[in-house]
Amino acid sequence: MKIGILTGGGDAPGLNGIIEASARVLLENGCEVVGIRDGFEGIFKGRVMPLNREAILNAHSQAGTLLGTSNRSSTAGREAEFVASYKKLGLEGLIVCGGDGTFAALAPLAGDVKIIGVPKTIDNDLRGTDITFGYDTACAVVSESVDALRFTADAHSRVFVIEAMGRTAGWIALGGGLASYADAILIPERPFSRPDLKQYILRRQAEGRRGLTLVVSEGAFAQAESASVAFAVDAPQAERYGGMSFSLSRWIEKETGWESRHVVLGHLQRSRHPTTTDRFLTLAMGLEAARMAMEKSWGHAVVYRQGLVQRAPLADFMGGPRLVTPDHRWVKMAQALGTYI
Numbered sequence: 572m573k574i575g576i577l578t579g580g581g582d583a584p585g586l587n588g589i590i591e592a593s594a595r596v597l598l599e600n601g602c603e604v605v606g607i608r609d610g611f612e613g614i615f616k617g618r619v620m621p622l623n624r625e626a627i628l629n630a631h632s633q634a635g636t637l638l639g640t641s642n643r644s645s646t647a648g649r650e651a652e653f654v655a656s657y658k659k660l661g662l663e664g665l666i667v668c669g670g671d672g673t674f675a676a677l678a679p680l681a682g683d684v685k686i687i688g689v690p691k692t693i694d695n696d697l698r699g700t701d702i703t704f705g706y707d708t709a710c711a712v713v714s715e716s717v718d719a720l721r722f723t724a725d726a727h728s729r730v731f732v733i734e735a736m737g738r739t740a741g742w743i744a745l746g747g748g749l750a751s752y753a754d755a756i757l758i759p760e761r762p763f764s765r766p767d768l769k770q771y772i773l774r775r776q777a778e779g780r781r782g783l784t785l786v787v788s789e790g791a792f793a794q795a796e797s798a799s800v801a802f803a804v805d806a807p808q809a810e811r812y813g814g815m816s817f818s819l820s821r822w823i824e825k826e827t828g829w830e831s832r833h834v835v836l837g838h839l840q841r842s843r844h845p846t847t848t849d850r851f852l853t854l855a856m857g858l859e860a861a862r863m864a865m866e867k868s869w870g871h872a873v874v875y876r877q878g879l880v881q882r883a884p885l886a887d888f889m890g891g892p893r894l895v896t897p898d899h900r901w902v903k904m905a906q907a908l909g910t911y912i
Contacts, residue, residue, distance in 0.1 A: 572597075574864050575662045576622065577607040577614070578636040579673035583693045583705030584845040585853040587630035587637055589668050592857025593864075594622045600865060605660070610641040611676070614656050615649070631850060634842050636668075643804075646676045654683045664869055666860050671697060671888050674872075678885070681870060687863045688872030688885045689856055693840060696740035696894065699887030700874035704856065706742065707848040709735075709840040713747020716836055717784050721751075724782025730772065730823050730831040734816035736840050737788035738798075740892050743840065745901055748786035748910070755783070755911035757791040757819075760895045761902075763911075765793050769826050771911045776829055783829075787815050855880045 574597055578586050594604045604622040607613035620626065620638070630637050646653045657665075664685035667673060670692045677686055690697045695706035713735050720731045733753075735744040741758020748756035754775065757763050775783055789812040790798045801813030816833035824831040845853070852875065859873045859880050874883045895902065905912045 572663045573603040575605050575607050575665045577667045578638050578640045579610040579669035580642045582635050582640050582841050583691050584634050584708035585704035585849040587633050588853030589857040591627045591630040592854045593666055593861040594627045596858050596861035606638040609639040611644040634844050657684050674888050685869040687860050689860050695742040696892040698893045702875050704849050704852045708843050708846045709743050710746040711846050712840045712843050714751035717751035717753050721784050728781045730783045730829050732785045732816040732820045732833045734835045738790040738812050741788040741895050744786045744788040749905050753784050753786040755785040757787040759790040762794045772827050
């Protein structure tokens with residue numbers, strides 16, 4: 572068998588773990604493995620690389636993806652070209668690591684392009700799986716940043732507003748903020764009240780707190796307002812959110828008199844080497860994806876549900892992002908700690 576591996580969309584810690592684990596299993600079983608360079612563009616332009624043992628050795632410990640990726644290319648309007656280019660590669664099928672956009676673009680081609688899906692996003696908002704690889708690493712970046720900034724907040728008697736990724740889903744801010752015992756967590760699913768947040772900060776100030784740390788999703792917003800758009804690009808997801816931490820820190824200083832600073836973590840959440848948890852997850856998922864390819868279980872994906880790596884139809888990922896529910900146990904845990912959320 573000749574199997575291709577493709578990574579699409581934004582990069583995520585653990586992508587190289589999927590590549591190494593699946594390729595090693597396939598190679599051990601006599602398969603030929605090739606990597607598709609730069610997502611869909613690698614198909615269109617025939618850019619591939621052999622994934623032999625030397626090429627993949629110890630890739631699992633590295634951030635990014637050794638294949639390259641892209642979130643600006645689509646199959647829309649180019650379906651016939653994509654299928655023709657794919658067939659020239661002589662592949663039995665593809666192992667595809669991507670998000671809902673990647674799988675939605677490939678769904679109409681299911682009759683011609685055989686794929687095994689591996690759900691991927693640091694945002695942890697894909698339906699059909701309990702957790703996505705890269706999420707734990709992104710949360711680690713947030714929590715470690717809050718831990719560090721708390722010292723300088725106390726040293727200078729300041730409020731720090733730390734901005735995490737999360738357009739419509741607040742999983743990273745919630746997970747990272749909860750793990751670091753942040754004083755406030757603001758997420759898109761729970762528009763905050765400016766008067767309530769102001770009173771919360773003033774109460775903490777009156778209690779003698781020297782500093783506070785707030786974690787906010789880039790897509791968080793106040794009641795009766797909307798998310799802040801930083802700029803737009805020529806991509807399927809055109810609007811890029813940002814600026815929330817800056818505007819909120821200025822508002823806090825103006826309304827409370829408490830000196831405030833902001834920190835945008837941005838792509839640091841993607842670029843950290845994967846945590847041990849993400850390494851275990853990608854090892855197990857990559858191994859299972861390779862088995863599925865050898866069994867020709869096309870049209871399915873490897874997911875994590877109820878503590879186990881399992882198989883599921885690709886269609887399970889469709890239907891919009893998985894959001895933080897109002898009564899989620901993590902929300903209740905934060906409230907029990909006295910965190911503003």
